Amino acid sequence: MDYSIFIGGAAGQGLDTLSHILSKILQRSGFYVYTTSDYLSRVRGGQNFFQIRFADHLIHSATSRLDCIYALNHEVLLQHIDRLQENGLALADEEVPALDRLTRLPLRAIAEELGNVRVFNSVGLGYILKVFGLDFDRAQEMLQQIFVDETMFELNVQALHKGAALTESSVPVVPGKQRKHILINGNNATALGAIAAGCRYYCGYPMTPSSSILVFMDAVSQEMEIVVDQVEDEVAALNMALGASYAGVRAMTGSSGGGFALMQEAMSLAGIIETPVVVINVQRPGPATGLPTYTEQGDLRFVLHAGHGEFPKMVIALRDGEDAFYQTARAFNIADKYQIPVILLSDQYLADTEVTLPPFDFSKISIERHLADAQAYGPGTYYRYQVTESGVSPRLIPGARGNSVIVDSDEHDEKGRIDESADNRRTQVDKRMRKAQGLAQEVQPPWEFGADAPELLLVCWGSLAGPMREACDQLNAQGLVVRALVYGDIWPFHTERLHALHAQAKKLVVVEQNATGQFEGLMRQEALIRADEKLLKYDGRQWKSDEIVAALKEVLS
Amino acid sequence: MTVYQLTEETAWCPGCGNPMIRRAVQQALNELGLPPEQVVMVAGIGQAAKMPQYIEMNSFTGLHGRSLPAAIGIKLANTELTVIAQSGDGDNYGEGGNHFISAIRRNIDIAHFVHDNQVYGLTKGQASPTTAQGQITSVQSGGVKAMPFHPLAMALVTGAGFVARGFSGDHEQLVTIMKAALQFKGYALVDILQPCVVWNKINTFQWYKKRVQPLDDNHDTSNWDFAFAAARQWGEVIPTGILYQVEKPTYDEQYGFITGSAPLAARELAPQQAEPLLQRFY
Numbered sequence: 105m106d107y108s109i110f111i112g113g114a115a116g117q118g119l120d121t122l123s124h125i126l127s128k129i130l131q132r133s134g135f136y137v138y139t140t141s142d143y144l145s146r147v148r149g150g151q152n153f154f155q156i157r158f159a160d161h162l163i164h165s166a167t168s169r170l171d172c173i174y175a176l177n178h179e180v181l182l183q184h185i186d187r188l189q190e191n192g193l194a195l196a197d198e199e200v201p202a203l204d205r206l207t208r209l210p211l212r213a214i215a216e217e218l219g220n221v222r223v224f225n226s227v228g229l230g231y232i233l234k235v236f237g238l239d240f241d242r243a244q245e246m247l248q249q250i251f252v253d254e255t256m257f258e259l260n261v262q263a264l265h266k267g268a269a270l271t272e273s274s275v276p277v278v279p280g281k282q283r284k285h286i287l288i289n290g291n292n293a294t295a296l297g298a299i300a301a302g303c304r305y306y307c308g309y310p311m312t313p314s315s316s317i318l319v320f321m322d323a324v325s326q327e328m329e330i331v332v333d334q335v336e337d338e339v340a341a342l343n344m345a346l347g348a349s350y351a352g353v354r355a356m357t358g359s360s361g362g363g364f365a366l367m368q369e370a371m372s373l374a375g376i377i378e379t380p381v382v383v384i385n386v387q388r389p390g391p392a393t394g395l396p397t398y399t400e401q402g403d404l405r406f407v408l409h410a411g412h413g414e415f416p417k418m419v420i421a422l423r424d425g426e427d428a429f430y431q432t433a434r435a436f437n438i439a440d441k442y443q444i445p446v447i448l449l450s451d452q453y454l455a456d457t458e459v460t461l462p463p464f465d466f467s468k469i470s471i472e473r474h475l476a477d478a479q480a481y482g483p484g485t486y487y488r489y490q491v492t493e494s495g496v497s498p499r500l501i502p503g504a505r506g507n508s509v510i511v512d513s514d515e516h517d518e519k520g521r522i523d524e525s526a527d528n529r530r531t532q533v534d535k536r537m538r539k540a541q542g543l544a545q546e547v548q549p550p551w552e553f554g555a556d557a558p559e560l561l562l563v564c565w566g567s568l569a570g571p572m573r574e575a576c577d578q579l580n581a582q583g584l585v586v587r588a589l590v591y592g593d594i595w596p597f598h599t600e601r602l603h604a605l606h607a608q609a610k611k612l613v614v615v616e617q618n619a620t621g622q623f624e625g626l627m628r629q630e631a632l633i634r635a636d637e638k639l640l641k642y643d644g645r646q647w648k649s650d651e652i653v654a655a656l657k658e659v660l661s
Numbered sequence: 662m663t664v665y666q667l668t669e670e671t672a673w674c675p676g677c678g679n680p681m682i683r684r685a686v687q688q689a690l691n692e693l694g695l696p697p698e699q700v701v702m703v704a705g706i707g708q709a710a711k712m713p714q715y716i717e718m719n720s721f722t723g724l725h726g727r728s729l730p731a732a733i734g735i736k737l738a739n740t741e742l743t744v745i746a747q748s749g750d751g752d753n754y755g756e757g758g759n760h761f762i763s764a765i766r767r768n769i770d771i772a773h774f775v776h777d778n779q780v781y782g783l784t785k786g787q788a789s790p791t792t793a794q795g796q797i798t799s800v801q802s803g804g805v806k807a808m809p810f811h812p813l814a815m816a817l818v819t820g821a822g823f824v825a826r827g828f829s830g831d832h833e834q835l836v837t838i839m840k841a842a843l844q845f846k847g848y849a850l851v852d853i854l855q856p857c858v859v860w861n862k863i864n865t866f867q868w869y870k871k872r873v874q875p876l877d878d879n880h881d882t883s884n885w886d887f888a889f890a891a892a893r894q895w896g897e898v899i900p901t902g903i904l905y906q907v908e909k910p911t912y913d914e915q916y917g918f919i920t921g922s923a924p925l926a927a928r929e930l931a932p933q934q935a936e937p938l939l940q941r942f943y
Contacts, residue, residue: 132943286942296938302930305738324938329918331737331925336763340730343723347703347734350721351742352926355734373724433932463939469932501926502719502735502742505698510713512722513706522714 105160105277108167109232110184112153113176115146122174122225123154125250126232129242130158131287131460134280139287139458140166142645145312145396151180160280164424164570165649166457171275172235174228175200193235193274195228214266220256223263230267237276240264286463290454290567293425293464294384295320297432299328300469303382304353307333307341311363312396313452314386318358338363342370342383349379350511352475352501354436358384358448361403362392368411371445375415377511378489378497378536380439382432384448386455389644398644399452401566401617407447408595408626414533416442416540419595421449421566423551427592428454429464437472438546442539443499449594451617453646454567478504487518491531495538544596551590552601555580558587560660561609563602563635565591565623567646568615574649579656591623597630606633613659615639615652664697665690666717673708676866678829678855682776683712685832686745689839690718700743703732705757708783708857709749709776726756729764732771739924740770740913743843747774751781754790754810761812764848765819767912772842772849775812776829778857779864786860796863813892816850817885817905823849824888824905828873829856830866834901841903847911854899869899876902883907 111123127139135158144150155166168187173194175181178201181194188194188205197211209231215224226247233243244261251257288296295317298306306321308314318334325332331348335341338359345355359367364385374381385407389400407419418438422428428450435446476498478486483506490497497518502509510520515532517523551569554562554576564572569590576588587605591598606612614624614635619642624635637659641647665687673679690700697718704710706725713720723731732746746753746764753761753775764773780798781787787800790810797804816824823845827835835853842849854873856866880902881887888905913919922928 284943286939288942292942296935299935299938300932302932304925304928304930305734307734325916326918328935328938329925329928331916331919333737335730336759339727340760340763343727343730344734344737346723347721347731347736348738349734350731351701351735351738353738354930355738369724370727373727377721377723466932466936471930471932502701502739503698503926505696508697508717509719511720512713513724514722520720522711 106157106163107159107171107236107277108155108157108169109172109174110153110155110170111174112151112180112184114149115144115152116148117176118225119152119154119176121250122229123156125243125246126229127156127287127458128246129233129238130156131285132242132245133239134283135159136161136163136280137287137458137460138163138166140453140646141456143397151183153180153184160278163574165574166646168648168650172232174232181206195231209270215263218259218263218266220259223260226260226263227267230264231270233264234268234271235274237273239279240268284463285460287458287460288425289456289458290422290425290428290450291316291386291456292320293428294422294432294448294450296464297429298356298382298436299324299330300429300466301433301436302354302471303330303356303436305331305345305348305355306357307335307344308357308359309335309338309341309363311360313388313455314358314360314363314384316455317384338366339370342367342381343373345381346370346374346377346379349381350501356382356384358386360386360388361390361406364403364407371411372413372415373513374445375411375413375417375536376513378443379511380443381445382435382439382448383445384450387449387451389642395644397452399617399646400642400644401451401622402619402642404449404594404618404622404626407449410447411445415536416444416543417595418444418446418543419449420446421592421594422454423566423569423590423592424454425459425461426464427569430468431592433469437470438543440472440474442496442543444539444543449566451567474499476500478507481507483507488520489516489518489532489535491518491535494542495535496542540596547593547596547598549598549601550592552587553590554587555585556587557585558605558609559585559611561605561612562586562588562615563591563612563627564588564615565594568617571647571649571652572615575652575656578649578653594626597626599631602627602631602633611636613637613639613656615647617647618642664717668715671715672711674858676856676858678778679709679712679776681829681832682774682835682853682855683716685835685839686712686774687716688836689843692836693840693843695743695843699741700745701735703728703735703744703746705748705752706783707749707752707781709747710752712747726752727760728752729757729760729773733764733767733769736769736771737913737919737925739926740920741924744771745774745843746771748776749782749789750775750777750779750791751789754812758790762819765816765821768820768822768847768909769912770847772839772845772851774839774851774853776855777812777852778855778861780857780861782857782860793863811893812850812852813904814889817889817892821850821905822847822907822909823903824892825849825851825903826899826901827851827853828869828901829853830870831873831875831901834875838903841906845906846908872897872899873901874898876900876904
C-alpha cells in the first residue's frame with residue numbers, strides 16, 4: 105500500500121492547513137508519511153501544492169505518480185493531471201470547469217449552506233477521508249487542535265461529515281500499527297538537535313527557507329532558556345554568535361545562501377580567534393535571490409571555501425530529519441573540541457519536507473565542552489593561543505581570576521597580542537592548521553545502500569539520501585547490481601569507501617541537485633576519481649526516486 | 662592596588678588622544694573597583710581599536726565595524742560581565758552604522774566608548790563619517806562632499822538612555838563620564854573628541870581646547886530637548902559632559918530568564934531537558 109495525495113491551489117486558499125491536518129491524521133493512524141511542499145515566493149495567488157505520500161512501509165522520497173488530486177483551481181489541475189494514476193481520483197469544486205477524469209463536488213455549496221465558506225476544505229477533507237476509509241476520530245481530534253473556537257470547530261466537523269456523505273469508501277486502506285512516530289521537517293529537527301546540544305544562543309535574520317529554525321527556536325526560547333534574537337543583518341548575526349560563544353555559551357546562527365554570504369567576514373574571524381560556532385546554510389537556488397522557495401545543492405563549493413584566508417573548518421551536509429537532529433548536536437561537540445566553525449548544509453527540500461520518523465533518542469546526545477580548568481592557571485599564566493601538539497589550545501572563558509582571555513582578529517602571539525613577525529606567523533598558522541589532522545579522524549564514512557559487489561556505484565550527498573535510497577532499491581529489484589554512497593560529512597572528505605567501491609564497480613554515476621556537479625569536482629580533487637556520468641537537476645525541484653531511476657536507465661542504455 | 666595594567670609601549674603617535682583615553686578607562690575601572698575577570702573590552706579595527714593590546718584585561722578584538730554585535734553577544738551570554746565596546750568613529754559610525762542604530766534600539770546594558778577624531782588614522786587620513794564637509798583629505802582631495810554624521814543627536818532621536826560627550830584633554834571629566842556610563846543600566850554612548858596629530862590638521866588639540874565647554878554640573882540630565890540642542894551644538898562652543906541620562910528596561914531584562922539567576926554561560930546543560938519538545942510532533 106503506497107498512495108500519494110496531491111493538494112494544490114493558490115497561496116491563501118488554506119492548502120497549508122489542509123495538508124497539515126491530513127498529514128497528522130495519517131501519522132496518527134499509523135502510516136508512514138512523507139509530505140513535500142512546492143510553494144511560490146508570494147503570500148497570495150500563484151500555484152502552490154503539497155504532496156502527501158503515505159504507506160504501510162518505510163518511504164524516503166516523493167514520487168511523480170499521484171493517486172488523488174484535490175485541486176482548488178483549474179490551472180493547478182491542468183498542470184498535474186497527467187501525473188494521475190490510471191485508477192486515480194481527481195477532485196475539485198463544481199465551479200472548476202469539467203475535465204476528463206475529474207469528479208466535481210459541491211464543496212462551496214455545502215460550505216455556504218453551513219453558513220461559512222471557510223469550511224470549504226473540511227468538506228473536501230471529509231470526502232478524501234471517506235474514500236480512503238480513514239479514521240474520523242483522528243480527524244476530529246486534529247480539527248479540535250486547529251480550531252480553538254468552539255463554533256468554528258463544530259462547523260468544521262459538520263463540513264467533514266457532509267463531505268463524507270458524498271461518497272463511498274472506494275479504496276479503503278488498512279490502518280497501520282500504532283507506531284509512536286513523530287512527524288517533523290528538517291528545520292525543526294535541526295533546531296531540536298541544537299537545543300539538545302545545549303545551544304543557548306540562536307540569532308538570525310529572516311530568509312526563506314531557513315526562517316522556520318528561528319521561528320521554532322523563538323517558540324521554545326522561554327521554556328528552554330535560549331536567547332533567540334532576530335538581529336539587524338546576517339553580518340551582525342555571526343559576530344553576535346561569536347561574542348556569545350567567547351563568553352561561554354553554545355551559539356548558532358543560520359540563513360540561506362544570500363545571508364550566509366554576508367557572514368563570510370565573521371566566518372573568517374571564527375577561524376583566527378578559534379572560537380567555536382555552528383552555522384547552518386539552508387540552501388535555495390541562486391545566484392542572488394534566485395528561486396527563494398525552491399531547492400538546490402548549489403552552495404557546496406561556496407561553503408567549502410567560506411571565509412577569506414586559510415583555517416580549518418568542518419562541513420556537514422544533513423541527509424534527512426534524523427540525520428539533521430543527530431548531526432546538528434554532533435556539530436556543537438566538534439566545534440568545541442577543535443575551536444572551529446562547523447557549517448551545516450541543508451536545503452529547502454529537507455527543511456520543509458515533513459516525514460514520520462522514530463522519536464529522536466536524547467540519551468544518545470552527549471555534551472562535550474572541552475573547556476580548560478581555570479584553577480589550573482596561576483595569575484598571568486594563561487595563554488589563549490598556547491602552542492600545542494594537537495594545535496588545540498586550552499580554552500577558558502572570561503571570568504578566570506588573575507587571567508585575561510584575549511582573542512584578536514590580527515595575527516597574534518600565544519597570549520593573543522598582535523605579532524606580525526614571520527616566525528610567529530608560521531607558528532600560529534601551523535598551530536591552527538594542525539587541528540585539521542585531528543579533525544580528519546572525526547570524519548564519518550558516507551551511508552551505503554544497495555547490493556554488495558556493485559556493478560554500478562551511485563554517489564550523492566545531503567538531502568538526496570532518501571530519493572537515492574529508494575531509487576537504489578528499485579534498480580536492484582529490476583535486476584541491476586547497484587550500490588549507493590551518500591555523503592554527509594563533506595569536509596574533511598572521506599575517501600576510503602569511495603576508493604574501495606570504485607574499484608569494484610564498472611561504472612560510477614554522481615547524482616546532484618545543481619548544474620555543475622560540484623560534488624563530483626570535489627571527488628576528483630580529493631579522491632582522484634572521476635564520475636562516468638553526472639545526473640544533474642537544477643530546476644529547483646528535488647529529484648524524486650522514480651526520476652533518478654528513469655534518468656539512470658537513459659544514461660545506461 | 663592598580664590592576665588593568667598598561668603596557669609601556671604602544672603604536673600610538675606622540676600627542677595622540679588615545680593614551681589619554683586609555684588612562685581614563687583604567688582609572689574609571691579602578692575607581693569603580695570592578696574585578697578585571699568580570700570586565701571585557703570589545704574592539705573593532707583601527708587605531709582606537711588597538712586599546713585592548715595595551716591594557717591587561719579580557720578582550721575581544723574582532724572586525725572593523727563589528728565591535729557592537731560581538732559585545733551584545735557577550736553581554737547576553739553573561740550578564741554578570743561589564744562589557745565595554747570601544748573603537749573609532751569610522752569603525753562605529755561608518756562600517757558599523759547599522760549595528761550602531763540597532764544597539765541603541767536594543768538598549769543593551771553595555772558602555773560604548775567612541776574615539777572621535779574625525780578622521781581615519783590607521784588607513785592614513787581618509788574622511789570619517791564625522792569629518793566636516795569640505796575638509797580636504799588624501800581620498801577626498803576636492804574636499805568632503807557628504808554632510809557630517811551627528812552621533813549624539815542620532816542616539817538621542819533613536820532613544821538612547823545615556824548620551825555623553827567627552828574630550829581626551831579633560832581627564833577628570835572623562836573619568837567621571839566613563840564611570841557613570843559603566844554604572845548606567847542600559848546602552849551608554851560616550852563620544853570622545855580627540856585630536857589626530859598626524860592626519861587631522863583642522864581639529865587639533867588647540868582647536869578642541871578653545872571650543873569644549875563642560876556643561877553645568879547641575880543641569881537636568883532628563884531634559885531631552887536640552888540634550889538634543891547640546892548634541893547638535895558644534896561651533897565656537899562644543900558642550901561636553903553627560904547630556905542625557907534616563908534609565909529604561911534593558912534588552913536582556915526583557916527576556917525574563919537571562920537575569921536573576923546564574924548567567925547563561927554558567928547554566929548546566931542536559932540533552933534530556935529538551936526531550937519534552939518532542940511532544941509537539943506526535
